[in-house]
Amino acid sequence: MNKQILLNAFDMTGAMHNSHGLWKHPENRRHRRYKDLDYWIEMAKLLERGKFDAIFLADVLGVYDVYGASKAPSIRDGVQVPLNDPAFVIPAMASVTKHLSFAVTVSTTYEQPFGHARRLSTLDHLTKGRVAWNIVTSYLPNAARNFGLSDMIQHDKRYEVADEFLEVCYKLWEGSWEDGAVIEDVKNGVLVDPAKVHEIHHRGEYYSVEGPHLTEPSLQRTPVMFQAGTSEKGKDFAAKHAECVFVGGTPEKIKAAVEDIRSRAERYGRNPEHIKAFTFLNVVVAETSEEAESKFLEAAVYWSGEAAKAQFGGSSGYDLSQYCDLDQPFEYKHTEHGQSRAKSVTKDAPRILTVQEVLQQFESLQRGSVIVGNPIEVADAIQSQFEASGVDGFNLAHLVTPGSLEDFVDLVVPELQRRGIYKKEYKEGTFREKLFGKVGSVLPEDHPGSQYRRDVKASAL
Ligand SMILES: Cc1cc2nc3c(=O)[nH]c(=O)nc-3n(C[C@H](O)[C@H](O)[C@H](O)COP(=O)(O)O)c2cc1C
Numbered sequence: 525m526n527k528q529i530l531l532n533a534f535d536m537t538g539a540m541h542n543s544h545g546l547w548k549h550p551e552n553r554r555h556r557r558y559k560d561l562d563y564w565i566e567m568a569k570l571l572e573r574g575k576f577d578a579i580f581l582a583d584v585l586g587v588y589d590v591y592g593a594s595k596a597p598s599i600r601d602g603v604q605v606p607l608n609d610p611a612f613v614i615p616a617m618a619s620v621t622k623h624l625s626f627a628v629t630v631s632t633t634y635e636q637p638f639g640h641a642r643r644l645s646t647l648d649h650l651t652k653g654r655v656a657w658n659i660v661t662s663y664l665p666n667a668a669r670n671f672g673l674s675d676m677i678q679h680d681k682r683y684e685v686a687d688e689f690l691e692v693c694y695k696l697w698e699g700s701w702e703d704g705a706v707i708e709d710v711k712n713g714v715l716v717d718p719a720k721v722h723e724i725h726h727r728g729e730y731y732s733v734e735g736p737h738l739t740e741p742s743l744q745r746t747p748v749m750f751q752a753g754t755s756e757k758g759k760d761f762a763a764k765h766a767e768c769v770f771v772g773g774t775p776e777k778i779k780a781a782v783e784d785i786r787s788r789a790e791r792y793g794r795n796p797e798h799i800k801a802f803t804f805l806n807v808v809v810a811e812t813s814e815e816a817e818s819k820f821l822e823a824a825v826y827w828s829g830e831a832a833k834a835q836f837g838g839s840s841g842y843d844l845s846q847y848c849d850l851d852q853p854f855e856y857k858h859t860e861h862g863q864s865r866a867k868s869v870t871k872d873a874p875r876i877l878t879v880q881e882v883l884q885q886f887e888s889l890q891r892g893s894v895i896v897g898n899p900i901e902v903a904d905a906i907q908s909q910f911e912a913s914g915v916d917g918f919n920l921a922h923l924v925t926p927g928s929l930e931d932f933v934d935l936v937v938p939e940l941q942r943r944g945i946y947k948k949e950y951k952e953g954t955f956r957e958k959l960f961g962k963v964g965s966v967l968p969e970d971h972p973g974s975q976y977r978r979d980v981k982a983s984a985l
Pocket residue numbers: 581582583584629658659660661662663679752753754755756757758759770771861862863864865919
C-alpha cells in the first residue's frame with residue numbers, strides 16, 4: 525500500500541491565527557464564533573468527516589509587541605489575540621468524535637510540570653487516548669513579563685529547563701502509578717493499592733516535585749509528543765523527546781532537517797522511524813482553476829502587512845519597522861526569540877536578501893506559500909511535495925475559516941483518497957496507535973520517557 529498522508533488542522537482558539545488581516549474577508553466566521561463551543565463542535569465534526577488525524581491547537585502566552593515596540597499593530601488585526609485557552613474545547617470536540625485527536629500547545633517555560641501533567645492526563649482520560657502535547661518553550665518577551673520575569677530566559681536555557689520539565693512529567697506519567705494500582709477490591713475495602721502508587725521525589729535544578737501523580741494512568745500515559753524547533757538545541761530536544769516534528773522550507777531543506785533529527789534520535793538510542801515529520805500546507809481550492817485563482821486574489825485583498833510584520837517581530841525578534849535602507853542586505857543577528865524564524869530570511873534564505881525583498885515577503889499574501897487550483901491540481905501539488913520532501917504529513921492552515929477547511933474536505937480529500945495516498949477509514953486505537961501501529965498505546969521502549977516506568981527499571985536491575 526502507498527504511504528498515506530497524515531493530516532492535522534493547524535488552528536488556534538482565538539480570533540485569528542496566521543491569516544493576517546483576513547478577519548475582514550466577508551466569509552470569515554472564526555473571529556466572531558471562536559468563543560462559541562458550537563463552533564468547535566462543528567469544526568470537530570467537519571475534520572472527522574475529512575478523516576483528519578488531529579486538530580493542532582497553537583497557543584501563546586503574551587501579545588506580539590516587538591514590531592514598532594508596540595502591541596497596537598498586532599491587536600488591531602487580532603494577531604493571536606484575543607485568544608482563549610486551547611485545552612477547554614477539547615472535551616467538547618472529543619464528545620462528538622471517535623477518532624479525531626487533539627494536539628494542545630503548552631509552554632515548558634511558564635507552566636509547572638505537576639499541574640501540566642495532571643491536566644494532560646485528564647484530557648487523555650476524557651478523550652480515550654487521543655491527546656498530544658505540542659511542546660513549546662515560548663518566544664514572546666511579553667509572556668515573560670506576564671509570568672513575573674523582567675525579560676525572556678535565554679533561548680538555549682529555555683530548552684534546558686524544558687528538558688527537566690519533561691523528566692518530571694515522565695516520572696509522573698510513567699513512574700508514579702504502576703499498572704493495576706486500581707484494584708477495586710470490595711471485600712478488603714481497597715480501591716487503590718497504596719503500594720503501587722509512588723512519590724517521584726524529583727529534586728532538580730529547576731523543579732522540585734514530590735508526587736505522587738494525582739491521576740491514575742490514562743490510556744497513553746504520556747501524550748503523543750509534538751515539537752517544532754529547528755535550532756541546534758531545538759533539533760536535539762526533538763531527537764530526544766518528540767514523536768512528531770515540524771519542519772519548514774524547500775523539500776531538500778526539509779529532507780536534510782528530518783534526516784538530521786532522526787540521526788540525532790539514533791544517538792539517543794531511539795528508532796528513527798518512531799519520529800513522524802510534518803510540514804506546512806495552505807490551500808485555496810475550487811471546482812475550477814479560474815475560480816480558485818479568483819478566490820486567492822480576493823483573499824489577498826484583505827491581507828494585512830502590518831499584522832504579518834507584527835507576528836514575525838514576536839516570533840523572530842526582528843523589528844521590521846527599524847529597517848529603512850531598502851537596498852541594504854538583510855543581515856542575520858542573533859536574538860533570543862525563535863531561531864528558525866530568524867534564519868528563514870537570513871541564513872536559510874537561498875541567497876542574501878535585501879531589506880526590500882524581506883519586507884515584501886510580509887506585505888502581501890505570497891502566492892508561493894499557497895497551493896491554488898482545482899482538486900486535481902491541488903492534489904498533484906500535495907502529492908509531489910509529499911514525495912519530494914519525504915514528510916509523513918502536513919499541518920493544514922487556512923485563509924478563511926471554516927470555509928477553507930470545508931473546501932478542503934469536500935474537494936481535495938476525495939481526490940487524495942482516490943489516489944490511495946489518504947485514508948478512507950480511521951484505524952482503531954489511541955492516537956499513538958493510529959500513528960505508529962504496533963508500537964502500541966504507551967511510549968515505546970526506545971523512548972527515553974519509558975525509562976521512568978517501574979517495570980522497565982525493575983527489569984533493568
Ligand atoms: C508548526 C509550528 C507550530 C508552532 N506552534 C507554536 C505555538 O503554538 N506556540 C509557540 O509559542 N510556538 C510555536 N511554534 C514555535 C516553536 O515552538 C519554536 O519556538 C520555533 O519553531 C523556534 O524554535 P527554534 O528556536 O528551536 O528554532 C510553532 C512552530 C511551528 C513550526
